[in-house]
Amino acid sequence: MTDAPKAVGTPARSPAGGRLLLTPGPVAVAPSVRQAVSRTDLGHREWVTRRCLTEVRRKLAALCGGADQHTSVLLTGSGTAALEAVLCSVPPPDADLLIVSNGRFGDRLEQIAAVHRLRHTTLRLPVGRSVEPAAVRQALDARPTITHVAMVHHETSLGVLNPVPTIARIVRAAGREFIVDGVSSIGAEQLDLAHDPVDWLVGSANKCIEALAGLSFVCARPERFESLAAIGPRSFYLDLHQHYLAQQRNDAPLFTPAVQLLLALDEALALALDEGVLPRSARYAAHSERVRVGVARRGLRLLVPAPDRSSSVTAFEVPPPLTAATLCDAMSAAGVVIYPASSVAREAAIVATMGQLTTEDIDRFFLVLDETLAALAPSAVGRDASRLEAGVY
Known part of the structure; x- marks a missing residue:
């Protein structure tokens, strides 16, 4: 039996009742x-x-x-x-x-x-x-x-x-x-x-x-x-x-x-x-763009080219020596829930912007991500984003 991952950061109040769900279901729902x-x-x-x-x-x-x-x-x-x-x-x-x-x-x-x-x-x-x-x-x-x-x-x-x-x-x-x-x-x-x-x-x-x-x-x-x-x-x-x-x-x-x-x-x-399908799509896409820009600035490679991306899910490569499971478990312990990516052999995670989210929720995601990387993979912090493949953020 292994120890549970240590929480990184302080969970803030979120639409999900204290936990921030950045997953492709379940999602944070409206109070009503x-x-x-x-x-x-x-x-x-x-x-x-x-x-x-x-x-x-x-x-x-x-x-x-x-x-x-x-x-x-x-x-x-x-x-x-x-x-x-x-x-x-x-x-x-x-x-x-x-x-x-x-x-x-x-x-x-x-x-x-x-x-x-x-x-x-x-x-x-x-x-x-x-x-x-x-x-x-x-x-x-x-x-x-x-x-x-x-x-x-x-x-x-x-x-x-x-x-x-x-x-x-x-x-x-x-x-x-x-x-x-x-x-x-x-x-x-x-x-x-x-x-x-x-x-x-x-x-x-x-x-x-x-x-x-x-x-x-x-x-x-x-x-x-x-x-x-x-x-x-x-x-x-x-x-x-x-x-x-x-x-x-x-x-x-x-x-x-x-x-x-x-x-x-x-x-x-x-x-x-x-709300309508197109406005909801635009709301999700705005949060996703905020995620993608922030991930790229941290030198983390996005796995899907821009023309092929949905409005609501972003996949990025998890930097070594971390595994996707370790990253996601540590962030979950801090109250921010993301998932390991499937369909790929490499270590990767996905962030979803479905549901009732705010820009403050996305900021909280990056706060916990940064603290998790600093605690568990300090060598990955501040990597140069110019190493990313052409055509991908």
């Missing part, structure tokens, strides 16, 4: 969202809960740009639950699925497909770089049997934003169905179902929507959900068609949902729709 959880005790079959469920589903479709042409189905579970619900419900037994992966969460789609024994192939592309639409077109041309394509919009393992709207048009032109993991993008990255031909869009409550963790959803046209009746169930709890029937026809959940989280999501969606 947190208060909604304790508003009242409700049964899941009460008319108030059923009305809230219906309103949340409407707001989710609106946030995704679907308006009256799309609907959504809510699930109790993380974003991965909704992804699995789609992958085990949508492709028929004779489907041929193309998975496009440029990081950990693209690989997760492959893992889910393998568990359900779906016929699939993976187009594995460079990690830390956006997917080239031409590569998807070539893969479709090379394999005419492909019926479905699945990929991640915002690959948060390093903070890469993939050009899903462009790829959606390629997939539609090829006559295939398109499944998109929008778990870390819905609410803050441009994707509009009214104009972007995505057939199945999967999301989560606790990232850019700024609600609490534990709920996820699938957004699609009603006729898409109706078409699942011909495929038949391959899961009991995650049967997307049965959830749709219960929620669409009966205005009721199929199973007991996380009722209090539903109230919080309703409030968060009202705030998100009021």
Whole structure:
């Protein structure tokens, strides 16, 4: 048993109740969202809960740009639950699925497909770089049997934003169905179902929507959900068609949902729709730019080129002799939570600017980062940023 990392710096008050979450979910939420959880005790079959469920589903479709042409189905579970619900419900037994992966969460789609024994192939592309639409077109041309394509919009393992709207048009032109993991993008990255031909869009409550963790959803046209009746169930709890029937026809959940989280999501969606996707994206991007400039000034290499970055996640290399785990654990002990980066062999960390953050929160991040580096890796302090690779901050 090893000693816990020593705290560096003094935690300040933050929107997360004393701890500053700079992670791609969970995120710091508005006070009204947190208060909604304790508003009242409700049964899941009460008319108030059923009305809230219906309103949340409407707001989710609106946030995704679907308006009256799309609907959504809510699930109790993380974003991965909704992804699995789609992958085990949508492709028929004779489907041929193309998975496009440029990081950990693209690989997760492959893992889910393998568990359900779906016929699939993976187009594995460079990690830390956006997917080239031409590569998807070539893969479709090379394999005419492909019926479905699945990929991640915002690959948060390093903070890469993939050009899903462009790829959606390629997939539609090829006559295939398109499944998109929008778990870390819905609410803050441009994707509009009214104009972007995505057939199945999967999301989560606790990232850019700024609600609490534990709920996820699938957004699609009603006729898409109706078409699942011909495929038949391959899961009991995650049967997307049965959830749709219960929620669409009966205005009721199929199973007991996380009722209090539903109230919080309703409030968060009202705030998100009021703010708007583009203003929220700009708010996140302004904080991210502050992070990226500060990281670069400290001589820490950013891992994703500027054109490929999302508005809300930044990955940077952790200087030796530190490991990413040591850095993140020490900062967490000081009240600032960041994560080790995945999808790369090198030691790296990610900082997310999703959620209710201020410039003072970003300043606090750098205060704790500087004190952590000074305490644990003094040789890394004050390195010359000119050593950074061209094209990267």
